[in-house]
Amino acid sequence: xxxxxxxxxxxxxxxxxxxxxxxxxxxxxxxxxxxxxxxxxxxxxxxxxxxxxxxxxxxxxxxxxxxxxxxxxxxxxxxxxxxxxxxxxxxxxxxxxxxxxxxxxxxxxxxxxxxxxxxxxxxxxxxxxxxxxxxxxxxxxxxxxxxxxxxxxxxxxxxxxxxxxxxxxxxxxxxxxxxxxxxxxxxxxxxxxxxxxxxxxxxxxxxxxxxxxxxxxxxxxxxxxxxxxxxxxxxxxxxxxxxxxxxxxxxxxxxxxxxxxx
Amino acid sequence: xxxxxxxxxxxxxxxxxxxxxxxxxxxxxxxxxxxxxxxxxxxxxxxxxxxxxxxxxxxxxxxxxxxxxxxxxxxxxxxxxxxxxxxxxxxxxxxxxxxxxxxxxxxxxxxxxxxxxxxxxxxxxxxxxxxxxxxxxxxxxxxxxxxxxxxxxxxxxxxxxxxxxxxxxxxxxxxxxxxxxxxxxxxxxxxxxxxxxxxxxxxxxxxxxxxxxxxxxxxxxxxxxxxxxxxxxxxxxxxxxxxxxxxxxxxxxxxxxxxxxxxxxxxxxxxxxxxxxxxxxxxxxxxxxxxxxxxxxxxxxxxxxxxxxxxxxxxxxxxxxxxxxxxxxxxxxxxxxxxxxxxxxxxxxxxxxxxxxxxxxxxxxxxxxxxxxxxxxxxxxxxxxxxxxxxxxxxxxxxxxxxxxxxxxxxxxxxxxxxxxxxxxxxxxxxxxxxxxxxxxxxxxxxxxxxxxxxxxxxxxxxxxxxxxxxxxxxxxxxxxxxxxxxxxxxxxxxxxxxxxxxxxxxxxxxxxxxxxxxxxxxxxxxxxxxxxxxxxxxxxxxxxxxxxxxxxxxxxxxxxxxxxxxxxxxxxxxxxxxxxxxxxxxxxxxxxxxxxxxxxxxxxxxxxxxxxxxxxxxxxxxxxxxxxxxxxxxxxxx
Ligand SMILES: Cc1cc2nc3c(=O)[nH]c(=O)nc-3n(C[C@H](O)[C@H](O)[C@H](O)COP(=O)(O)OP(=O)(O)OC[C@H]3O[C@@H](n4cnc5c(N)ncnc54)[C@H](O)[C@@H]3O)c2cc1C
Ligand code: SF4
Ligand code: FES
Numbered sequence: 001x002x003x004x005x006x007x008x009x010x011x012x013x014x015x016x017x018x019x020x021x022x023x024x025x026x027x028x029x030x031x032x033x034x035x036x037x038x039x040x041x042x043x044x045x046x047x048x049x050x051x052x053x054x055x056x057x058x059x060x061x062x063x064x065x066x067x068x069x070x071x072x073x074x075x076x077x078x079x080x081x082x083x084x085x086x087x088x089x090x091x092x093x094x095x096x097x098x099x100x101x102x103x104x105x106x107x108x109x110x111x112x113x114x115x116x117x118x119x120x121x122x123x124x125x126x127x128x129x130x131x132x133x134x135x136x137x138x139x140x141x142x143x144x145x146x147x148x149x150x151x152x153x154x155x156x157x158x159x160x161x162x163x164x165x166x167x168x169x170x171x172x173x174x175x176x177x178x179x180x181x182x183x184x185x186x187x188x189x190x191x192x193x194x195x196x197x198x199x200x201x202x203x204x205x206x207x208x209x210x211x212x213x214x215x216x217x218x219x220x221x222x223x224x225x226x227x228x229x230x231x232x233x234x235x236x237x238x239x240x241x242x243x244x245x246x247x248x249x250x251x252x253x254x255x256x257x258x259x260x261x262x
Numbered sequence: 263x264x265x266x267x268x269x270x271x272x273x274x275x276x277x278x279x280x281x282x283x284x285x286x287x288x289x290x291x292x293x294x295x296x297x298x299x300x301x302x303x304x305x306x307x308x309x310x311x312x313x314x315x316x317x318x319x320x321x322x323x324x325x326x327x328x329x330x331x332x333x334x335x336x337x338x339x340x341x342x343x344x345x346x347x348x349x350x351x352x353x354x355x356x357x358x359x360x361x362x363x364x365x366x367x368x369x370x371x372x373x374x375x376x377x378x379x380x381x382x383x384x385x386x387x388x389x390x391x392x393x394x395x396x397x398x399x400x401x402x403x404x405x406x407x408x409x410x411x412x413x414x415x416x417x418x419x420x421x422x423x424x425x426x427x428x429x430x431x432x433x434x435x436x437x438x439x440x441x442x443x444x445x446x447x448x449x450x451x452x453x454x455x456x457x458x459x460x461x462x463x464x465x466x467x468x469x470x471x472x473x474x475x476x477x478x479x480x481x482x483x484x485x486x487x488x489x490x491x492x493x494x495x496x497x498x499x500x501x502x503x504x505x506x507x508x509x510x511x512x513x514x515x516x517x518x519x520x521x522x523x524x525x526x527x528x529x530x531x532x533x534x535x536x537x538x539x540x541x542x543x544x545x546x547x548x549x550x551x552x553x554x555x556x557x558x559x560x561x562x563x564x565x566x567x568x569x570x571x572x573x574x575x576x577x578x579x580x581x582x583x584x585x586x587x588x589x590x591x592x593x594x595x596x597x598x599x600x601x602x603x604x605x606x607x608x609x610x611x612x613x614x615x616x617x618x619x620x621x622x623x624x625x626x627x628x629x630x631x632x633x634x635x636x637x638x639x640x641x642x643x644x645x646x647x648x649x650x651x652x653x654x655x656x657x658x659x660x661x662x663x664x665x666x667x668x669x670x671x672x673x674x675x676x677x678x679x680x681x682x683x684x685x686x687x688x689x690x691x692x693x694x695x696x697x698x699x700x701x702x703x704x705x706x707x708x709x710x711x712x713x714x715x716x717x718x719x720x721x722x723x724x725x726x727x728x729x730x731x732x733x734x735x736x737x738x739x740x741x742x743x744x745x746x747x748x749x750x751x752x753x754x755x756x757x758x759x760x761x762x763x764x765x766x767x768x769x770x771x772x773x774x775x776x777x778x779x780x781x782x783x784x785x786x787x788x789x790x791x792x793x794x795x796x797x798x799x800x801x802x803x804x805x806x807x808x809x810x811x812x813x814x815x816x817x818x819x820x821x822x823x824x825x826x827x828x829x830x831x832x833x834x835x836x837x838x839x840x841x842x843x844x845x846x847x848x849x850x851x852x853x854x855x856x857x858x859x860x861x862x863x864x865x866x867x868x869x870x871x872x873x874x875x876x877x878x879x880x881x882x883x884x885x886x887x888x889x890x891x892x893x894x895x896x897x898x899x900x901x
Contacts, residue, residue, distance in 0.1 A: 163426075
C-alpha cells in the first residue's frame with residue numbers, strides 16, 4: 001500500500017488516578033504515516049510528551065497483534081474504533097483521513113474502574129472465570145487425547161467461542177454494561193465439548209452469580225456487544241447460555257464437596 | 263562456579279522414570295506449609311502454579327499484565343508438537359527426541375530433550391481434558407499438521423490460535439486454584455530483584471505497577487517463568503512488555519546465564535515499514551506447509567507486479583537448495599537463505615527487504631475455501647497490517663527476532679546455579695540447543711510447568727524444614743528492596759533529553775546489525791565498543807517523567823531498557839567467544855563453500871554459561887560439556 005502522511009487532532013481522556021475526575025486534553029498529531037498502527041501513532045505523541053517532560057498518555061497494550069486482549073480504548077465512540085473485527089492495536093492509520101479529529105477514551109463501565117488515563121481494571125473478568133470458567137482436570141489425570149472424540153462441528157463452534165480475548169469491548173459497547181457476551185463465550189465453549197458436560201450446569205450457575213456480584217448490567221438484547229467484538233463472538237452464545245442457565249435453575253441440586261472454585 | 267547437570271544415569275529412556283522414583287516426596291500434610299513463588303503466568307508459569315497448587319503447596323504467582331491470561335504465550339499461532347503418532351507416519355518419542363536434538367544443531371543436553379519428548383504425549387492429553395478446542399478430523403479425532411524441521415505430522419493446533427487456547431487452558435486451571443484460595447495472584451506486578459539468603463533463593467522484590475509500592479515476597483522456592491529476552495533487539499515478534507529483567511536480576515545475583523547468543527530469527531514475519539515500527543508480526547510457520555517462498559531471479563524484476571514475472575523467472579530458492587525439506591527447512595536455515603537473496607539485491611517490496619510467500623499453487627490444488635479454512639485468520643491479520651489481500655497478491659515476509667534459546671542455566675531439575683531458584687519455559691536454556699524447531703516452545707513450556715517442576719521443586723522442598731521460610735523483614739529482603747527503590751530514584755533523577763524508547767531502538771539497531779542473522783569477529787568487537795557507550799549515554803541522558811509512586815509506563819520501560827543494554831553486551835561477548843556456526847548462531851568465518859553453517863564439535867560441543875563478577879569486570883565463561891551417547895553427531899543437513 002502506498003504510504004501517505006496525515007495531520008490529526010486528538011481529544012484524549014486524561015485522568016491521574018481512580019480518584020481524579022479526569023477530562024479531555026487536545027493534542028495535535030502531525031505528519032502521521034498511514035502505515036502506522038493506531039498505537040504507534042500514540043507512541044509518537046507520547047515520545048513528544050516525554051521529551052517535553054510531560055507524562056505520556058497511559059494506555060494498556062502488550063502483544064500488538066490482536067490476541068492478548070490487553071489493549072482497548074473507545075475511539076470516536078466505538079470500542080476498538082471504526083474497523084470491524086479489529087482490536088485497537090490492529091487498527092491502522094489508513095482508516096483515517098487527513099484533518100480528522102479523533103476522540104480517545106477508556107472503556108467505561110462501573111465494573112471496569114479507571115486506573116489512569118486510558119487504563120481500566122478488568123479484574124472482574126478473572127473473578128468470573130475463577131468462579132467456574134474451567135473444567136476440573138488436575139494435572140496428570142487425563143485419559144489419552146483420542147479417547148474423547150469430539151464432533152468436528154462441535155469443536156469448531158467451541159473454537160469460535162473460545163476465540164474471545166477477554167478485552168471487555170462488549171461491556172464497553174453495551175448500553176447496560178453487561179458482560180453477557182464474554183461470559184457466554186466461555187460457557188458455550190465448555191458446554192459444547194464432551195469434557196465440559198459434568199460441570200455444565202454448576203458452571204453456568206456459578207459464573208452468572210459472580211457476574212451479578214461484579215456490578216455488570218443486565219442484557220436487554222441490544223446486540224452492540226457482538227458488533228464491537230473484535231473476535232466476532234456471536235450472540236448465539238448468549239442464547240446457549242440462557243438455555244443452560246434456565247435448565248440449571250430448574251434442575252440444580254447442591255452437591256456435597258463440589259468440584260468448583262470460589 | 264560448578265555446572266553440575268545432575269542428569270540421572272542409566273539408559274536414556276529410563277532416566278526420567280528412575281529420577282522420579284529417586285526423588286523425595288513431601289508428606290501431604292506438610293505441603294501447605296511450603297510457599298512457592300512463581301513469577302510468570304505464561305504456559306510455563308501458569309501450568310506450574312496451577313499444578314503445584316493442586317498438589318497442595320501454597321503458591322503466589324506474579325505477572326506484569328492486568329490478567330494472567332495475557333502472558334505472551336497467548337500469541338503463539340502454529341501449534342504444539344506431540345509424539346502421538348496418530349497418523350501412523352513413523353513418529354515416536356525417539357524420533358521427536360532426535361529431531362529436536364538435530365534441530366538444535368547438537369547443542370542441547372540429551373537427557374533433558376528425551377524427557378521433553380517423553381512427556382509431550384501427556385501434554386496433549388492434559389490439554390484435551392481441560393477443554394482446549396484442538397482441530398479435529400471429521401471422525402472426531404485430533405488433527406495434525408507438519409512444521410519445519412520434521413518429516414512427520416505431529417503438530418496439534420487450534421486454528422491459528424494454538425498458544426491462546428493452550429494458555430487459556432492453563433489460565434483456567436490457575437483461576438480454579440485462585441478461586442479455591444490455594445494461589446494468590448498478583449497482576450500488574452513487576453519482579454525486580456531476587457532475595458538470596460545464605461546463598462539460597464528465598465523470595466523476590468516486586469514493584470506494584472499501579473501504586474509504585476516496592477515489596478518483598480518470601481517463599482521456600484522461587485520459580486522464574488518470565489519468558490524470553492528477544493525484545494533486546496527492539497523490533498521482535500514479542501509482546502511489548504516482554505523483558506529480561508527477572509532473569510537479568512537473577513544473573514546479577516549469581517545465576518549463570520547460558521548461551522545468550524543463541525537467538526532465533528524467524529523467517530516468516532511481516533517486513534518493517536518505517537521508523538515508527540514498534541514491533542513485528544509473525545506469520546505462522548504453518549503457512550509454509552502450503553505457501554511457496556520465492557524471489558525474482560533477476561534484480562530488475564523486483565519492483566514489477568507479481569503477475570508480470572513469469573514462472574521461469576522465479577527462484578523458489580528453498581526448494582532449489584533443500585529439495586528434501588523445501589519450504590519446510592528449519593527456521594535458521596530459511597532465514598539465512600532469505601537474507602542471502604535480499605543481500606544479492608533480489609528482495610521485494612519498498613525496502614527490498616522481503617521475499618514472497620505465495621499461495622497460488624496451493625489455492626489451485628486445494629481450492630480457496632480450504633486455504634481460508636486453514637489460514638483464514640492469518641490472511642486477515644496480514645491484510646489488516648499491510649492493507650494488502652493475500653488471496654490476491656502473495657504475502658511479503660522477512661525474518662525477525664522471535665525466540666531466545668539462551669537463558670538461565672539449569673540442571674536436569676530445572677534449578678539454576680542458585681539453590682532454590684528454578685527456571686522454566688523460554689527463560690531457561692535447556693532443551694532447544696542452538697535452534698528451536700517450530701511448535702516445540704509450547705511443548706517445552708507446558709512440559710516444564712505441568713510435568714517436570716511439580717516433581718523437581720517438590721524434591722527440593724522435601725529437603726527443607728516445613729515452615730522455615732524467612733519473613734519479609736529479613737535484612738537481605740530489606741537490602742534487595744533498597745536496591746530496587748534506589749534504581750527507581752536514579753532513573754527518575756537523570757532528567758536527560760531522550761526517551762527510553764530512543765535508547766531501546768538504538769540498542770536494537772546495533773544488535774541486529776552485529777549480532778543478528780550473521781555475525782563476525784570484527785562486527786562483534788565493534789558492538790562491544792558501541793554498547794558500553796550507549797549504556798553510558800542512557801544513564802546520563804534518559805528522561806523519565808512522572809513519579810515512582812504511581813502507574814508510570816516510562817519508568818517501567820526505562821528499567822527494562824537498562825537491563826537490556828547490559829544483556830546485549832553479554833550476547834555479543836558470547837557470540838564472539840563461540841568460534842563456530844551452529845543453529846541460530848552463524849559466524850561468517852565458519853561456513854562451507856555453499857554457505858552452510860560449520861560447527862566445531864572438537865572445541866565447542868559445550869554449553870557456555872556466564873557468571874557475573876561485577877559491573878566493572880568481565881564475566882567468567884564456564885562450560886558444560888555435552889555428551890552424546892545416543893545420537894551420532896552429524897552435520898545437520900536438510901538437502
Ligand atoms: C508470535 C509468536 C508465535 C509463536 N508461535 C509458536 C508456536 O506456534 N509454537 C510454539 O511452540 N512456540 C511458539 N512461539 C514461542 C512460544 O510462544 C514462547 O516461547 C512461549 O509461549 C513462552 O512461554 P513462557 O511461559 O516461557 O513465557 P511467556 O508466555 O512469555 O510468559 C512470561 C510471563 O512472565 C511474566 N513476566 C515477565 N517478566 C516479568 C517480571 N519482570 N515480573 C513479573 N512478571 C514477569 C509475564 O507477565 C508472563 O506472565 C511463538 C512466539 C511468538 C512471539
Ligand atoms: S466477547 Fe468479544 S468483545 Fe467481549 S471480551 Fe470477548 S473478545 Fe472482547
Ligand atoms: S495489544 Fe494485545 S490485543 Fe491489542
